[in-house]
Amino acid sequence: MGRVGVTAPPRAVTAPAVGEGAGRRLLDRLDPHAWWLFPLPVVVFCAFIALFPVGYTLYLSVHHWISTDVVRFVGFRNYWQDVFTSPAFYRAAGLTAYFSVVALGIQMVLGVAIAVVINRGFPGKGLVRTIYLFPMMATPVAVAMIWMMMYNPTSGVLNYLLEAVGLPPQLWLSDRRSVIPALILLDTWQWTPLVVLITLAGLAALPLEPFESALIDGATPAQVFRYVTLPLLRPTLVVAALFRSIDLLKTFDIIYATTGGGPGTASQTLNLFIYQTSFRDNLFGQGAAMVTIFVALVLGVALIFGRFRRAAGDLA
Amino acid sequence: MRRALRWAGFYAFIAFTWVPIFFVFYWMVATSVKTFLQNASIPPLLFPWWGFEPTAENWTAMFAETEFWGTAWNSLVVAAGCTALALGLGIPCAYGVARWRYRGLAASLLLLRIAPGVVFLVPWFILFTKLGWVDSYRALILTHAIVSLPLVTWLLVGFFEDLPRDLDDAARVDGCSVYDHFWRIALPLVKPGLITAAILSFIASWNNFLFSLILAQSRTRTLPVILLNYMSFEATQWGKLAAASTVVTLPVLLLTLLVQRHIISGLTTGAVKG
Numbered sequence: 362m363g364r365v366g367v368t369a370p371p372r373a374v375t376a377p378a379v380g381e382g383a384g385r386r387l388l389d390r391l392d393p394h395a396w397w398l399f400p401l402p403v404v405v406f407c408a409f410i411a412l413f414p415v416g417y418t419l420y421l422s423v424h425h426w427i428s429t430d431v432v433r434f435v436g437f438r439n440y441w442q443d444v445f446t447s448p449a450f451y452r453a454a455g456l457t458a459y460f461s462v463v464a465l466g467i468q469m470v471l472g473v474a475i476a477v478v479i480n481r482g483f484p485g486k487g488l489v490r491t492i493y494l495f496p497m498m499a500t501p502v503a504v505a506m507i508w509m510m511m512y513n514p515t516s517g518v519l520n521y522l523l524e525a526v527g528l529p530p531q532l533w534l535s536d537r538r539s540v541i542p543a544l545i546l547l548d549t550w551q552w553t554p555l556v557v558l559i560t561l562a563g564l565a566a567l568p569l570e571p572f573e574s575a576l577i578d579g580a581t582p583a584q585v586f587r588y589v590t591l592p593l594l595r596p597t598l599v600v601a602a603l604f605r606s607i608d609l610l611k612t613f614d615i616i617y618a619t620t621g622g623g624p625g626t627a628s629q630t631l632n633l634f635i636y637q638t639s640f641r642d643n644l645f646g647q648g649a650a651m652v653t654i655f656v657a658l659v660l661g662v663a664l665i666f667g668r669f670r671r672a673a674g675d676l677a
Numbered sequence: 678m679r680r681a682l683r684w685a686g687f688y689a690f691i692a693f694t695w696v697p698i699f700f701v702f703y704w705m706v707a708t709s710v711k712t713f714l715q716n717a718s719i720p721p722l723l724f725p726w727w728g729f730e731p732t733a734e735n736w737t738a739m740f741a742e743t744e745f746w747g748t749a750w751n752s753l754v755v756a757a758g759c760t761a762l763a764l765g766l767g768i769p770c771a772y773g774v775a776r777w778r779y780r781g782l783a784a785s786l787l788l789l790r791i792a793p794g795v796v797f798l799v800p801w802f803i804l805f806t807k808l809g810w811v812d813s814y815r816a817l818i819l820t821h822a823i824v825s826l827p828l829v830t831w832l833l834v835g836f837f838e839d840l841p842r843d844l845d846d847a848a849r850v851d852g853c854s855v856y857d858h859f860w861r862i863a864l865p866l867v868k869p870g871l872i873t874a875a876i877l878s879f880i881a882s883w884n885n886f887l888f889s890l891i892l893a894q895s896r897t898r899t900l901p902v903i904l905l906n907y908m909s910f911e912a913t914q915w916g917k918l919a920a921a922s923t924v925v926t927l928p929v930l931l932l933t934l935l936v937q938r939h940i941i942s943g944l945t946t947g948a949v950k951g
Contacts, residue, residue, distance in 0.1 A: 388854055388856050388857075389854060391856070392854045392855055392856065395854075395855035395856065396773070396777050398769075399769040399770065399772055399773035399776075399859075400769070400770045400773040400774070400779060400782055402765070402766045402769065402770070403766045403767065403769075403770040403782070403786075403826065403830070404782070406766050406822075406826070407785065407786075407789070407826075410797075410801075410819055410820070410822070410823055411789055411792075411797065411823060413800065413804070414796065414797040414798075414799075414800035414801060414804075415796060415797075417799075417800035417803070417804075418796055418797075418799065418800055421799065421800075429803055429806070429807065475694055478687075478690060479687075479690070479691060483684075483687070487937075489691055490937065491933070491934065491937045492695055492698060492699075493698070494933050494937055494940055495698060495702070495930055495933065496698055496701070497944070498880060498929050498930065498932075498933045498940070499702075499926045499929055499930065500883070500884045500900075500901055500922075500925045500926050500929060501884060501886065501901075502884075502886050502901040502904050502905065502925075503705070503901070503904060503921075503922035503923075503925045503926045504701065504922075504926070506904055506908070506918055506919070506922050507701055507704055507705045507708070507919065507922060508701070510704070510708060510716075510915055510918075510919070511701070511704060515719060516716070516717050516718065516719050516721060517721070518704060518721045518723070521720045521721050550697055550698075550701065554698075555941070555944060558941050559941060559945065559949050562941060562949050563949070597949065600945060600948045600949055601945075601949075603948075604944070604945050604948070607791055610793075611793045611794070613794070613795075613886070613887055614886045614887065614901075617886075617887075617890075618886075618904075618905060632793060632795060635795050636795055636798075636887075639795070639798070639799050640798075640802075640891060645799050645803075648795075648799060649799060652793070652795050652796050652799075653796075655793060655795070655796075656792060656793060656796050659791060659792070659793055660788075660791065663791050
């Protein structure tokens with residue numbers, strides 16, 4: 362539809378519906394311009410606060426930054442030395458992938474399983490959904506602090522509970538090998554409910570007929586889930602996986618608050634690595650090159666899911 | 678009988694999923710009412726009055742600090758300012774996107790939701806240092822709004838799109854301008870959406886850690902940042918840290934109760950209704 366066609370108001374044939382005087386006349390004059398005036402503030406704001414930083418990051422990424430006034434052009438050296446041939450970058454990327462892929466898998470399976478089980482009408486359904494909102498809305502840093510206490514290898518409550526049921530105590534965040542699984546557990550506690558609630562919303566929107574015909578055909582509950590629910594639910598699951606994977610790749614607060622990337626560099630994911638390169642080591646140029654590649658990776662993942670979602674939408 | 682058993686099993690399953698959720702929040706509060714020694718106890722003291730007497734000393738110590746009140750005030754000002762800004766920009770934009778179908782604009786806002794925060798951080802830091810804005814409310818409000826804006830806009834686009842088209846046509850026949858339609862017809866109808874958007878935006882800013890960590894210094898430090906400071910002393914005051922964590926988390930949970938219905942569409946920038 363044409364923008365002008367929609368916006369051009371039929372000039373008031375009768376008296377103006379509401380209001381009088383100069384303010385009224387100004388509004389009438391502005392009316393044909395409404396189509397660009399409404400979104401204008403956001404465009405201006407984004408240009409200043411979002412577009413400028415992106416441009417500046419690209420600029421920084423091909424410079425060696427010494428101070429705000431002393432900047433030396435180095436071409437693609439930052440990209441070559443600190444990204445493509447840097448073992449530290451690959452290690453951080455590997456950790457990010459490890460953390461994100463495992464957490465995504467666990468949260469999706471767990472979330473869908475819980476949603477499928479509780480997907481029925483029952484007294485107290487609203488309350489259940491509300492409780493599930495709490496972990497993901499709670500301040501991440503505050504939650505991370507509490508988990509840090511619970512993870513304490515000597516006085517922490519988790520080791521106490523483990524020993525109470527006869528399992529060996531763990532070093533949790535203090536050991537190179539267990540730190541990422543411990544962070545995954547924390548993130549899973551916080552974000553599995555989102556998968557549950559998205560899946561519940563998806564289940565509620567499904568048509569009833571396929572389920573009825575499956576039952577008439579004598580399908581077992583497992584078969585109904587595998588051949589009816591899951592395919593119908595695919596677009597919803599792709600959306601859930603999309604938002605989870607983007608936020609998992611970007612995870613910062615809980616890692617910074619609990620381990621700061623440690624022990625050593627055992628939980629230094631890309632986001633932490635970039636942050637520390639820029640603000641601890643003050644290597645703005647190198648950090649900018651890394652962040653450019655990082656954004657490209659995150660966008661790539663988003664695009665894959667976007668394409669996947671379109672395909673899933675066509676199927677459904 | 679079988680039916681009753683099945684329902685019992687069902688509710689048991691729900692209770693089972695609730696245990697970890699509640700335990701973490703319980704531990705937060707329980708830690709805050711234990712003394713320093715009680716928090717270091719091995720084995721840990723699980724229940725009040727059954728191993729330890731709850732104490733208010735962490736809470737009184739925290740409330741006695743002017744630093745705590747200043748920080749809480751900073752959090753409040755920044756979150757309120759960020760919400761006002763995000764709504765002021767986002768409402769007209771959402772109306773525009775819903776009315777004139779600006780796909781490109783909507784997609785750019787989705788990109789904002791996707792982009793990692795670190796990509797903005799260094800340029801902001803340099804820019805705000807030059808402007809002398811580091812450690813000012815201005816810098817925090819502007820940057821926090823970048824998280825709230827996509828959330829507010831996408832949520833409200835959904836609400837505006839759900840308005841019946843007939844209303845608009847009828848209004849125009851009556852000589853109603855776009856502004857009249859926006860201000861007198863559409864806005865009052867999307868009120869639930871506005872409230873949800875405001876609260877989600879407030880929570881997003883209240884919880885924000887990364888931007889405040891860099892752009893706030895001694896004067897404008899917010900609560901999530903100060904939590905980390907409580908830890909950096911030689912022997913961490915776990916009780917006080919837990920009390921502060923409770924204070925940060927509690928308002929968020931209360932606000933969540935108010936807007937539970939639309940939170941999921943907010944968190945998924947409108948990709949999921951419900």
